Amino acid sequence: MNDSSLRLPAPAKLNLMLRIVGRRPDGYHLLQTVFQFIDLCDWITLTPRQDGVIRRVNPLPGVPEDSDLAVRAARALRDACGNPLLGVDIDLEKNLPMGGGVGGGSSDAATVLLGLNQLWRLHFGLDEIAALGLNLGADVPVFVRGFSAWGEGVGEHLTALPDLPEPWYVVLAPHCQVATGAIFGAPGLTRDNKPITMVEFLRGNEENHCLPVVTERYPLVKEALFNLELVCGGSRLTGTGACVFAVLEYEHDARHAAEQLAAGEWQVFVAKGSNISPLHNRLGIEPG
Template identity: 35%
Template sequence: MDRLKLMEKAPAKINLALDVLFKRPDHFHEVEMVMTTVDLADRIELSELKDDEIKILSHNRYVPDDSRNLAYQAADLLKKRYDIKQGVAIAIEKNIPVAAGLAGGSSDAAATLRGLNKLWKLGLSMDELAEIGAEIGSDVSFCVYGGTALAKGRGEKITHLPVPPSCWVVLAKPTIGVSTAEVYKRLNLSNVEHPNIRKMVEAIEQNNYEKVCQNVGNVLESVTLSLYPEVKHIKMQMKKFGSDAVLMSGSGPTVFGLIEHDSRMNRVYNGLRGFCDQVYAVRLLGERNYLE
């Protein structure tokens, strides 16, 4: 008998604005972020297994194939919570750079939740899947929905926003990894420039591209730039080549540029390819996932 298989896309996200308000008693940080998905995605293939186990399959040596993998954790959580006596193989085709500040692992986990909801006929709503996702990691709730949103709390309190103005996004990741924990540890909240989250939300609601560009901001950026000169260099070059707005995503090290016109996008993309291996030119997606 043929075993069931299904595919899910797991898009990357960028932070158009990221603010950290304070450290909470549970040691997490209270954040406010405006996030949106871009057209760069991992592909997740889920296949039923005869044996009652979870298998992670990936050709990328940086993707763990055990319980450290967030997609594994998503499958394990659903299996235990709903007493599923059915194995699954999770094949991850990695297109999003690893440890890049683009929520690749969180998006893989979210796609696994959506896919297993269908495969195992659990009948859960998107809100229920997002709630489960919050137990796995801060960005997983957002990635379950996709689209564009204001995220508060640890990142799990989601307010959906309209699709942002259409534009190109050029992403560039230097060949370094950044420790999110280290960046947060070095963050001094009394000595940073806080982005105006309200103005970014307004810009998206008004579909105003110029206003979006004027209000990008990331409170973590100054920490990562001081630790990693490579990130600072990419940011400077992206501005020099003519991006309309430039910002680091998440805790880094990926930097993105927003660009309205094709000709300028090509100039930025080609300029960065001269000294940076991982460069991508993609469109803003900004549209939500829905259950079929």
């Protein structure tokens, strides 16, 4: 890493609930969800170039460079500013499980957008960057905004939830990747559930409407949920999975539970919830 490089976190998120309340004419589902960040992160090093080349310096298995959201984010930002000479080397340290429902690719894209906005000295505001991010994926805006949020629409209409508890989480990542498109396209998915209010969520309505379809199709997810319930007294699915999580108040309880779960068909992570993104803390910018 040279003196002009920037090394930044791309944090994971958990969906603390996920409701499917309708479907748009274009096929996208209307959702209600709650996002919270955790301190489990990918790490991205951005090294600026002046020759217009945007490239990934290390391979990401199964993801061609032209499909990589981090690369696409850099190209979108350069196109938006209109300077074809801006370039960057993107070095990704991949820690977040792919196909896990923790927002890895979307978070990587947001980190590249916000990091390059500083490195390239573009001075775009968060509204402009979030709009660019939405073209890359529905989850990108929450990572750009940087606050825990109630999400509606396809997940892009965000209302800050600054006072959520920030507990410890035990997260299991089963050794499988869930195909989100297949889950949302499943005939058995209920798409006309009743919307709820934020107050109802805060009182304990934490359903995930994708859960029945995911557990039917992915036995490893079902097994992870069962074992997490057994050890922690509760278990939930984030997004469409494959990751599942349990909420614990104290770090020592979370680490003890993780030890008990270490021998299963999954990776085990212990993470702290946060209502402000670690990325925004690192960059010294206010969520908004």
